[in-house]
Amino acid sequence: MRLKAVIAYDGTAYHGFQRQAPEREPSIQGTLEGALRKIGQAGGVLGAGRTDAGVHASGQVIAFDVNWRHGVADLQRALNATLPADIAVLELEQATDTFHPRYDAVSRTYRYRLSHTRVRNPLLTRYALHVPQELDVEALRRAVAHLIGTHDFAAFGQPTVGESTTRSLYRAEVNAEGSLIAIELEANGFLYRMVRRIVGTLIPIGRGERTEADFVAILQAADPHRAGPAVAPQGLCLTQVNY
Amino acid sequence: MRLKAVIAYDGTAYHGFQRQAPEREPSIQGTLEGALRKIGQAGGVLGAGRTDAGVHASGQVIAFDVNWRHGVADLQRALNATLPADIAVLELEQATDTFHPRYDAVSRTYRYRLSHTRVRNPLLTRYALHVPQELDVEALRRAVAHLIGTHDFAAFGQPTVGESTTRSLYRAEVNAEGSLIAIELEANGFLYRMVRRIVGTLIPIGRGERTEADFVAILQAADPHRAGPAVAPQGLCLTQVNY
Numbered sequence: 001m002r003l004k005a006v007i008a009y010d011g012t013a014y015h016g017f018q019r020q021a022p023e024r025e026p027s028i029q030g031t032l033e034g035a036l037r038k039i040g041q042a043g044g045v046l047g048a049g050r051t052d053a054g055v056h057a058s059g060q061v062i063a064f065d066v067n068w069r070h071g072v073a074d075l076q077r078a079l080n081a082t083l084p085a086d087i088a089v090l091e092l093e094q095a096t097d098t099f100h101p102r103y104d105a106v107s108r109t110y111r112y113r114l115s116h117t118r119v120r121n122p123l124l125t126r127y128a129l130h131v132p133q134e135l136d137v138e139a140l141r142r143a144v145a146h147l148i149g150t151h152d153f154a155a156f157g158q159p160t161v162g163e164s165t166t167r168s169l170y171r172a173e174v175n176a177e178g179s180l181i182a183i184e185l186e187a188n189g190f191l192y193r194m195v196r197r198i199v200g201t202l203i204p205i206g207r208g209e210r211t212e213a214d215f216v217a218i219l220q221a222a223d224p225h226r227a228g229p230a231v232a233p234q235g236l237c238l239t240q241v242n243y
Numbered sequence: 244m245r246l247k248a249v250i251a252y253d254g255t256a257y258h259g260f261q262r263q264a265p266e267r268e269p270s271i272q273g274t275l276e277g278a279l280r281k282i283g284q285a286g287g288v289l290g291a292g293r294t295d296a297g298v299h300a301s302g303q304v305i306a307f308d309v310n311w312r313h314g315v316a317d318l319q320r321a322l323n324a325t326l327p328a329d330i331a332v333l334e335l336e337q338a339t340d341t342f343h344p345r346y347d348a349v350s351r352t353y354r355y356r357l358s359h360t361r362v363r364n365p366l367l368t369r370y371a372l373h374v375p376q377e378l379d380v381e382a383l384r385r386a387v388a389h390l391i392g393t394h395d396f397a398a399f400g401q402p403t404v405g406e407s408t409t410r411s412l413y414r415a416e417v418n419a420e421g422s423l424i425a426i427e428l429e430a431n432g433f434l435y436r437m438v439r440r441i442v443g444t445l446i447p448i449g450r451g452e453r454t455e456a457d458f459v460a461i462l463q464a465a466d467p468h469r470a471g472p473a474v475a476p477q478g479l480c481l482t483q484v485n486y
Binding site: 010076087119121122 | 251252253299301319323328329330331332333362363364365366368369370480
């Protein structure tokens with residue numbers, strides 16, 4: 001029986017979603033597989049998104065096969081009792097035998113959080129990037145709107161699979177609340193470090209050091225040397241995967 | 244020159260605000276004094292509230308004496324560059340020579356956060372208590388309203404200083420946003436573990452296991468054996484001190 005699960009995790013203590021061989025530091029995938037083994041399930045875990053070291057998730061989707069006689073709710077309770085406090089199975093349900101969380105996904109949403117205050121806030125260190133200047137939220141909004149549509153995103157990353165750097169971005173939002181700014185991007189797929197490099201390119205625009213026109217030129221040039229650097233992982237969270 | 248500072252900290256790694264002798268585990272006070280020593284200032288640090296191990300602060304107030312030739316903004320930058328990432332000086336200003344953050348305070352505000360979802364949320368573990376049942380926010384609001392005024396709060400804690408268990412509570416709010424509930428209490432002073440014991444008494448009311456009348460009876464009886472247990476420290480945050 002194949003199961004589909006929505007999971008959340010604090011990625012701080014992990015080297016990323018993907019298990020490495022040999023496993024030198026813990027991965028989300030390896031920890032999930034370890035928890036399944038402890039309750040007598042030996043199969044592998046498939047994930048929708050290969051989040052990097054330190055990246056969080058509130059809506060990652062995984063799939064795995066089990067041989068389980070009890071209800072799905074019992075399995076979810078057993079898994080959550082076995083998993084460490086920084087990983088949880090939020091939803092669990094039966095899927096079709098061929099369900100694949102990565103290949104079947106039609107879109108993924110990532111959120112990057114910035115804390116723009118003069119002094120860093122120790123209560124946000126773990127889940128947001130501190131930017132010690134006030135950012136112009138409207139300038140960020142105007143810039144991200146140019147990302148919507150089907151583009152060659154080579155400026156912002158390399159492909160994780162295959163050769164194409166073309167992706168379709170469906171939604172780009174900038175939400176501000178107090179000193180926090182959340183940049184939310186939904187696309188059919190993301191290149192390696194794409195969200196973090198987009199944010200690294202947006203920050204100088206928010207500071208007024210670069211313009212909306214610069215951002216458009218960087219996107220259109222499809223030249224990775226002109227974009228900003230990838231910002232730190234702790235601000236990033238995989239919030240949703242749609243099927 | 245005496246300085247007054249508003250500081251924030253993530254209390255997870257500390258055994259509390261107060262320095263212990265000998266210092267076996269780090270304290271906020273000891274860490275602040277260590278940072279001051281590193282920039283050539285040998286004095287002690289006074290705090291407004293003695294937060295317990297694991298309790299956070301977004302608006303703790305401290306005072307210390309310095310012999311500093313440069314501006315206060317330079318000192319703030321030097322301190323923030325020296326302090327670890329989980330402590331920050333948000334504001335720093337000159338105070339009168341006799342300013343005492345504890346004795347001069349007219350009120351303190353604490354906030355306790357509860358996350359009420361069936362499955363624990365790993366991204367809230369550090370800053371909220373997980374309650375695996377839905378809580379009745381209106382029932383919590385009706386109960387906390389009875390705390391407002393001058394009462395003998397002996398039901399909910401012991402005095403940290405002196406003998407009196409009478410305190411004046413000025414404000415009691417319950418704010419709900421999504422799956423988070425924030426209980427905010429402002430008083431002229433708090434007994435030892437008072438906020439955490441109030442919350443421990445409120446949770447069964449939110450669950451419908453105890454009533455508003457029970458809460459009033461517990462408060463009026465001033466008997467610590469009838470109140471609930473002190474809930475975990477990670478949900479608690481000292482948010483403001485007024486002078």
